Amino acid sequence: MRDLAKLPKAHLHLHFTGSMRTSTLQDMATGHGLRLPSVLLDGDPLRVPADERGWFRFQRLYDAARACVRSEADMRRLVDEAAADDAAEGSGRLEIQVDPTSYAPFVGGITPAVEIVLDAARVASAAHGTEVAVVVAASRMRHPLDARTLARLSARYAGQGPGEVVGFGLSNDERRGDTEEFAAAFRIARRAGLASVPHGGELLGPDHVRQVVSALAPERLGHGVRAGEDPALLDELVAAGVALEVCPSSNVGLGVYPDLEAVPLRRLVDAGARVALGADDPLLFGSRLGAQYEAARTVHGFTDAELAALARSSIEASRASSGTRARLLAGVDAWLASPDGGAGDAPPLSSASHPPAR
Template sequence: MGMRDLATLPKAHLHLHFTGSMRPTTLADLAAAQGLRVPSALLDGVPDVPADVRGWFRFQRLYESARAVVRSEGAMRRVLREAVADDAAEGSRRLEIQVDPTSYAPHVGGLVPALEIVLDEARLAGEATGVSVGVVVASSRMRHPLEARTLARLAARHAGDGPGAVVAFGLSNDERRGDTAEFASAFAIAARAGLPGVPHGGELLGPEHVRDVVTHLRPRRLGHGVRAAEDPALLDELARAGIACEVCPASNVSLGVFRESRHVPLRALIDAGVPVALGADDPLLFGSRLVQQYAAARVVHGLDDAAIAALARDSIGASLAPETDRRRWLTEVDAWLAAPAPTAPADAPAAGAAAR
């Protein structure tokens, strides 16, 4: 008996960063057009990160190199258009893509134009592909909390649930930097505009950091959250509160949080009743897209198709799409699972790719 095709499984992709979504070919094109050099690690097609060089600082250096080639409205639109197309090809019904417009503002005339470019292209790309696209405006822990307030106000002015609207407010970058409590006022500004909080937490730091984020930022979802598995009581708290974790196995391994994909505590989260939305995080750097995260759940963690479908339902339920859309997609997941499994294995990423 074969396994159902993961690329046809209806799902929501809730953890994808704007720059990190870039295709390597696009990175190469943009760099060549500007006479810029980028590290070979971004272009060599080798997704595995050697264990002895894994870590945040390597990642940050590569990310900044990639971001440096996105210097125009056209480049921004291309990156987003291709990200949506790539998700459409993997069965995503919903994409919530995260962007910090501060990074691109100097090249397009300011924060407002930078965000409006993203929102407009999100709408256009969604119409072209049929993918529902929401934008998460995210501040950085590396910058002053007052800048987070500025971004929260900007996000609030573009809040909504229609195509290409800002749907949430986030906080990203190195979890070890900044005081979480100092960002609470920015999240309060966003919340008054109806924007849920979706901050990163619990990847580089452990359970106490998760508690800190939950206490001060009152998140709807946690970016990563995997380190919560180290504290069963915390898992129970997250499950009771219905706080979903956006789990990105390839990211966890590449950053050295876990040595191998099998060590990512996916089953612990599921068994505790915590909603889990698998995400690719930064495919450009981690060499692994969304379907490969589902393949890892199947091949590495041993989840059968019923459990895989439950993960897809979790992702849809944790999304910020309109309720009518979510109901329709959940019905499509049921249809995927109800269909007979193929008699031969469906085309899917190889087990080696899934384990990254």
């Protein structure tokens, strides 16, 4: 079997705080004199039921981790380590998702918070050879006017290269907020050329997916895995070219499915869906991007050719430049052509400017 760490791929669903290493969380908590729930440090993947109490427990732990990120240095460390970890697993493109409002109080506002993350992304891209771009996400738990503010801020930094904003998202509990009330923010983002990448179709089923698609016109759907329960809806998503950011470990961690085998990855792929595997929140769910590909191989029986197709799908669903896409896709072909996958290493990032993909 070919080495999956050498398979070039794009990582399109990774949250800022959730990307953190456990050791980094411990360092930050100690440095700021904060006590953490032991479950955040024991290394065991989180398992909660798929109900409001389960989500509350998940959110409480996530908030405890986020409260440890209290300085510009902390924020830069997170971006650098996320890029390093992705590079080690063959990711040539990372589009990391951040809600800057959570960190704004410590760095002087939402604008400095965004600029710190973008600058750290540029530095990390050069240091680790993985392009790091940013998705700015609003929260369903906040007022839709806050989302408009974030969309306008995101538009100022729109682009496709390292250290630029490539998309606008909507995260947090799908059961909260009125999806249609966030439509204005997404229109602002789309006018600026940003990808619409809201969450939907993990905690709630096909009806919610239809609401998100109708109101927010997604280019990619964060999770979207529950679309597999409605063949007609899945066919519509395939026909519209909406990519699904499928995160198997978090689906199990949040109780949506009892185990990895129950995640309908094979059904989605066989239906023709463009799937991009993601790790979501490795800090809580215990596994990074490489483990999602390993599960596709060992749990769902994907061949190396099918794994290469998943990697291609992730690259094509990214907002990377045409040059970066071509480089990574060539690396996928080389990985598949080599008996051990050793030839799959993508060429290093070019210092030249990237032509637009669209």
